[in-house]
Every structure is written in structure tokens, then in C-alpha cells.
Amino acid sequence: MRRLLFILPLLLIPACSLVPGTDAEREHYFLTEVKPVLQQHCLACHNGALPPPSLNLSSKATAFTRSPGGREYILPGDPCCSLLVSAIQRGGTHPKMMPRKDVSLTEDQIGMLREWIEDGAYWPEGEKGLLKPQKSRENP
Numbered sequence: 730m731r732r733l734l735f736i737l738p739l740l741l742i743p744a745c746s747l748v749p750g751t752d753a754e755r756e757h758y759f760l761t762e763v764k765p766v767l768q769q770h771c772l773a774c775h776n777g778a779l780p781p782p783s784l785n786l787s788s789k790a791t792a793f794t795r796s797p798g799g800r801e802y803i804l805p806g807d808p809c810c811s812l813l814v815s816a817i818q819r820g821g822t823h824p825k826m827m828p829r830k831d832v833s834l835t836e837d838q839i840g841m842l843r844e845w846i847e848d849g850a851y852w853p854e855g856e857k858g859l860l861k862p863q864k865s866r867e868n869p
């Protein structure tokens with residue numbers, strides 16, 4: 730049993746190594762991983778003056794809000810209580826509301842967003858933190 734307790738942390742290390750450590754790394758992760766996915770898959774709807782259901786993902790200030798039911802969309806450190814994660818994991822039904830019905834987030838993209846929230850949901854201030862709808866090859 731004692732041996733198992735010693736081995737356990739070693740088994741957990743590979744899972745954590747994907748998460749960046751410093752703020753510079755977190756910013757890089759946001760800009761290269763998080764921002765493109767949100768811009769290509771979410772901003773078309775979650776944007777502007779009347780976004781559904783009041784979730785506007787175009788800036789940190791508008792994204793870190795609560796739902797009409799009082800739940801956090803993005804709860805830093807806690808993907809399980811973040812409505813954003815619930816929505817994208819809802820049996821794949823939510824992202825399938827995309828303009829093109831055959832488009833959904835991949836398991837990798839869902840995992841990436843979960844990890845980003847688990848690691849504190851770093852979202853830079855200023856220009857870098859502003860999101861705009863963006864077309865992509867998968868979602869033209």
C-alpha cells in the first residue's frame with residue numbers, strides 16, 4: 730500500500746505536463762489553442778449585443794459572467810462547474826448547433842478547453858484578449 734502511494738504521484742505527472750506553467754506560457758496557450766477554437770466555433774453566435782443566453786465570448790469582461798440561472802460560464806480551476814464545459818460536452822449536441830450541422834468540437838479541442846479552465850482560464854488583457862468571429866477550413 731505504501732508503495733502504491735509513492736507511485737501514484739508519478740502516474741499523475743504526465744497528465745499535468747500539458748498544462749503550461751508561467752504567465753507567458755499561459756498567454757501563448759490562450760493565443761494558439763483557446764482563442765482560435767472559440768473564434769472559429771463559438772463567436773459566430775456568442776457575440777454582439779444580444780448573445781444567446783447572454784454569453785458573449787468576445788472579451789474577458791463579457792465572458793466571465795454568470796448565466797441567467799446564476800451559474801458561472803467559466804469558473805477558473807473548476808471545469809466541472811463551468812457551464813462552458815457542460816455545453817460543449819453535452820453529448821456533442823451543443824456545438825452541433827453550428828451553422829454547419831456536421832461540425833463539432835473534437836475530443837482534443839474539448840480536452841484543451843477543460844485543461845485551460847483547470848489551469849485558471851488565463852485570458853490576457855487588451856488587444857490579445859479580444860475575440861472576433863473567424864471562418865475556418867472546417868467551418869467555412
Ligand code: HEC
Nearest residue numbers: 770771773774781782784796802812813816824826827828
Ligand atoms: C449556431 C449558434 C451557436 C454556436 C456556434 C455556439 N452556440 Fe452556444 N448557444 C447557442 C444558443 C442558441 C444557446 C442557448 C440555448 C442552449 O443552451 O442550447 C447557447 C448556449 C450556450 C451556453 C449556455 C448553456 C447552458 O446550459 O445554459 C454555453 C456555455 C455556450 N452556448 C457555449 C458555447 C461555446 C463554448 C461554443 C463554441 C464551442 C458555442 N456555444 C457555440 C448558440 C450557439
